[in-house]
């Protein structure tokens with residue numbers, strides 16, 4: 071059914087394929103820039119990826135204004151201010167972020183404080199608080215999960231309040247997203263699995279959330295279809311270039327879907343697990359997705375039934391009677407988590423992920439305040455969230 075009214079917007083230019091990196095100098099020139107700061111993290115540098123990027127730019131007249139490689143996992147407002155100061159001190163004119171979601175979201179935060187000429191990121195928490203056009207920003211994802219390279223979302227930790235702050239604004243879209251197979255081949259199996267489950271969660275939640283529409287559905291469905299075919303293959307052999315590019319595209323498609331239709335309860339609880347207990351985002355998604363789907367079943371069974379075709383493939387879909395398809399979709403997700411657990415030890419329970427039972431009420435309380443919950447089709451109060459958490463424990 072087509073919603074009575076919807077909006078869709080995504081202005082990000084996508085470069086996908088081998089040599090995509092080589093075109094960054096041209097893209098920056100087109101944006102009127104030649105002195106970017108590169109924002110990344112130590113893991114990316116150690117994997118040799120920054121060298122690959124700089125080699126790809128050899129021969130161009132690009133000048134690297136500064137390189138910041140100390141982004142921590144799940145970066146914070148403190149880091150954002152530190153990087154912004156480096157940007158200003160080195161007269162940079164643009165941002166190239168090379169990394170996973172933590173790096174890309176840090177870069178978005180940096181862009182906010184530079185553009186708004188402030189050091190108080192907190193002022194811009196929430197939806198559509200930004201009005202000024204941001205500095206040119208190129209996103210080079212090195213994980214296939216968050217889709218942050220095509221989203222209007224940034225998630226940044228607030229260290230004092232032990233929570234994750236979400237920022238959404240049309241201004242936050244990067245100008246260009248660069249998917250180059252050389253950037254994801256080095257991701258270790260467990261991070262490949264966790265980030266892939268993050269992408270799957272974006273697609274499943276986008277397909278069932280309140281703002282879903284035909285455009286977000288198309289992106290979400292294709293993302294799930296690619297993840298079914300390629301995630302396990304990528305975890306089994308990280309050097310499989312075809313599978314890596316399929317996962318990079320799946321993550322991007324899921325990002326386009328959820329940036330528009332938003333995510334729901336799985337992300338609300340997952341953000342809270344990250345804020346309260348430091349569970350990595352993708353790990354939380356992998357654990358919580360089937361339980362969140364079960365919770366939503368009363369409102370979303372029809373959408374989950376439709377998704378079975380992408381989640382389990384045409385044979386299973388055809389062999390499953392219509393009234394069993396939604397439940398079969400949850401089974402397909404559980405099966406995928408189980409296979410990933412066997413292949414690389416991806417946790418299946420919150421307990422395995424290091425969460426303490428006595429932390430569950432604090433997680434539930436934090437999740438209640440998370441912005442994603444308002445887009446979830448089924449309403450959820452404290453007790454409902456505790457129910458999901460206890461089931462996932």
Ligand SMILES: NC(=O)c1ccc[n+]([C@@H]2O[C@H](COP(=O)([O-])OP(=O)(O)OC[C@H]3O[C@@H](n4cnc5c(N)ncnc54)[C@H](O)[C@@H]3O)[C@@H](O)[C@H]2O)c1
Nearest residue numbers: 113117144170171172212213216218221223225256257351
């Ligand atoms: N903005 C959004 O739309 C959005 C959506 C979902 C999640 N997020 C946020 O993204 C963050 C998680 O991002 P992530 O899952 O990509 O993980 P990450 O960025 O935290 O990276 C995880 C680890 O993988 C390493 N790594 C990354 N790429 C590598 C590569 N190619 N080779 C070797 N090592 C590599 C990093 O060094 C790091 O140690 C969370 O903060 C989450 O809240 C944002």
Ligand SMILES: [Fe+2]
Nearest residue numbers: 216268272351
């Ligand atoms: Fe996510």
